[in-house]
Amino acid sequence: MVEQKLMGLNGDEAVAYATKQVNPDIVAAYPITPQTIIVERFSEYFADREVDTEFVAVESEHSAMSSCVGASAAGARAFTATAANGLALMWEIVYIASSLRLPIVMAVVNRALSGPINIHNDHSDTMGARDSGWIQIYCENAQEVYDASIAAWRIAEHLKVQLPVMVCLDGFTLSHTMENVMTLPDDAVQKFVGERPFIEVEGHMGKGELRLNPEMPLTMGPLDLQDFYYEHKIHQVDAMEQALKYMKNVDAEWAKVSGRSYKYVEPYLMEDAEVALIGMGSMMGTVRHMVDELRAEGVKAGMIKLRLFRPFPVDAIKKAVGDIPVLGVIEKCISFGAPASPLMEELMTVYYHDKEKPMIANYVVGLGGRDVSPDMIREAYKSMAKIKKTGKVDKLSTYIGVRGD
Amino acid sequence: MSKERTWQELPKGAVSYRPSMEYKTGDWGVDAPKIDLDKCVKCNMCHFYCPEGCIHVEEDGTPVPDLEYCKGCGICAKECPVKAIEMVRK
Numbered sequence: 001m002v003e004q005k006l007m008g009l010n011g012d013e014a015v016a017y018a019t020k021q022v023n024p025d026i027v028a029a030y031p032i033t034p035q036t037i038i039v040e041r042f043s044e045y046f047a048d049r050e051v052d053t054e055f056v057a058v059e060s061e062h063s064a065m066s067s068c069v070g071a072s073a074a075g076a077r078a079f080t081a082t083a084a085n086g087l088a089l090m091w092e093i094v095y096i097a098s099s100l101r102l103p104i105v106m107a108v109v110n111r112a113l114s115g116p117i118n119i120h121n122d123h124s125d126t127m128g129a130r131d132s133g134w135i136q137i138y139c140e141n142a143q144e145v146y147d148a149s150i151a152a153w154r155i156a157e158h159l160k161v162q163l164p165v166m167v168c169l170d171g172f173t174l175s176h177t178m179e180n181v182m183t184l185p186d187d188a189v190q191k192f193v194g195e196r197p198f199i200e201v202e203g204h205m206g207k208g209e210l211r212l213n214p215e216m217p218l219t220m221g222p223l224d225l226q227d228f229y230y231e232h233k234i235h236q237v238d239a240m241e242q243a244l245k246y247m248k249n250v251d252a253e254w255a256k257v258s259g260r261s262y263k264y265v266e267p268y269l270m271e272d273a274e275v276a277l278i279g280m281g282s283m284m285g286t287v288r289h290m291v292d293e294l295r296a297e298g299v300k301a302g303m304i305k306l307r308l309f310r311p312f313p314v315d316a317i318k319k320a321v322g323d324i325p326v327l328g329v330i331e332k333c334i335s336f337g338a339p340a341s342p343l344m345e346e347l348m349t350v351y352y353h354d355k356e357k358p359m360i361a362n363y364v365v366g367l368g369g370r371d372v373s374p375d376m377i378r379e380a381y382k383s384m385a386k387i388k389k390t391g392k393v394d395k396l397s398t399y400i401g402v403r404g405d
Numbered sequence: 406m407s408k409e410r411t412w413q414e415l416p417k418g419a420v421s422y423r424p425s426m427e428y429k430t431g432d433w434g435v436d437a438p439k440i441d442l443d444k445c446v447k448c449n450m451c452h453f454y455c456p457e458g459c460i461h462v463e464e465d466g467t468p469v470p471d472l473e474y475c476k477g478c479g480i481c482a483k484e485c486p487v488k489a490i491e492m493v494r495k
Contacts, residue, residue, distance in 0.1 A: 101418040162417065201416035204424040210417065219421040231412035232419040238412075 001259045002188040009181045011174030012037035014142045015107040018149035020045045021189035025076035028056035028067035032086040033119045034171035035109040061086040065093035072102035075211035084111035084125040097164045098133030103156030104164040111171040112368040120369020121171035122332040135165040136310040138280035142179040145169045153193045154250045160242040170282040240311040264313035266305040267320040273302025275384035279330035280306045283372045290377040314350045326384045327358040332366045362397040376400045434477025436492040444489035451481035
């Protein structure tokens with residue numbers, strides 16, 4: 001473990017500071033609330049010559065992601081950051097980045113999608129991008145944001161993975177809230193991320209590294225029709241499976257350097273729990289607080305924080321859930337017209353064929369930044385206790401904290 | 406579809422492992438040009454207009470469409486000043 005320095009950083013600053021230490025080749029970004037601090041801080045590092053990065057002040061998020069795709073294809077380390085509508089605007093290029101297997105790292109400061117316009121936190125932006133082929137890590141606090149912003153490069157560039165990574169942090173709750181963050185020295189971060197490695201591919205001129213190189217020309221992103229597109233999509237399926245296999249090695253290496261170890265899924269007091277919530281992001285801190293309160297009252301409550309959403313860590317989730325009778329899925333997202341919200345649907349899917357499985361109920365909270373209070377979490381646990389008592393789930397989805405029944 | 410590589414055999418990142426010349430696109434077309442060489446004045450307009458560049462010109466000026474690449478767009482027939490090209494079903 002290396003010696004570390006305690007800093008006061010908000011979530012956005014934690015991203016910017018970690019990215020400064022990584023010193024990527026290019027940062028192409030457009031400011032959008034609540035991500036703006038990331039770009040502002042980084043542009044200061046650039047102005048002060050604290051990084052060797054090419055800072056591209058683009059005119060939109062579509063251009064930001066396009067620049068990252070071009071730079072990453074040329075072999076550079078490319079970083080960008082966005083939120084909500086910015087992510088929506090870069091949409092088509094988001095898919096191109098993953099299908100071309102470009103290990104771009106993007107911080108997404110989770111914010112409600114318009115409209116009506118709202119700048120505060122929920123998960124509707126990145127949940128919408130769940131099928132885009134990007135790895136998605138959700139952070140609970142600024143420390144996790146710092147750590148993930150460094151580890152993400154090694155995950156993305158892992159020779160078996162080669163996929164872009166979204167580091168997701170809750171808008172304002174994390175992005176604008178100052179916390180204690182333990183930071184590594186620059187050289188330790190540099191040593192950890194090393195140089196970007198490349199996989200070998202067979203191009204039309206022979207074998208070479210997967211990057212644009214005049215000495216060894218490659219065609220990247222050509223027209224891909226009925227006869228090849230499907231196979232290339234299976235490549236992405238395989239890459240996600242590989243990511244699930246190899247991400248834990250990167251996490252373990254980071255634990256060795258930083259002393260902080262992360263799991264895909266982090267259970268809390270689950271051994272004897274009878275009711276538990278599973279969810280992602282900063283609200284899981286409030287859930288942990290409520291679990292402690294409920295335990296003090298004699299309720300056998302537990303919780304599972306899901307850190308990794310893509311790839312979906314099925315085995316780790318099932319191991320953490322164990323044989324609990326009732327599982328509540330807490331989400332800051334609605335999939336309009338769907339039977340339930342995304343995380344709920346995926347959990348139902350992975351449990352459908354199991355004989356032994358928990359009763360599962362969906363609790364939607366905090367849309368548009370509405371505060372997720374301890375009382376709301378308590379309401380979810382109360383509802384789960386009722387499900388346990390009656391033995392049935394009356395309502396698949398409950399909207400907690402909304403006015404009106 | 407001809408016998409192609411499996412996904413495991415294909416290079417990652419959807420990189421093309423062969424030049425476009427080896428990717429025959431002639432079967433995309435419904436029609437193909439049929440050139441009446443009695444009418445043809447060897448002006449080579451068809452050669453210049455062909456968006457695929459698949460109408461070759463022989464030394465004496467005779468145009469020869471390469472049907473392995475011709476997508477049957479019919480531009481050559483449209484542009485031929487002496488109406489020597491007719492589009493026929495492939």
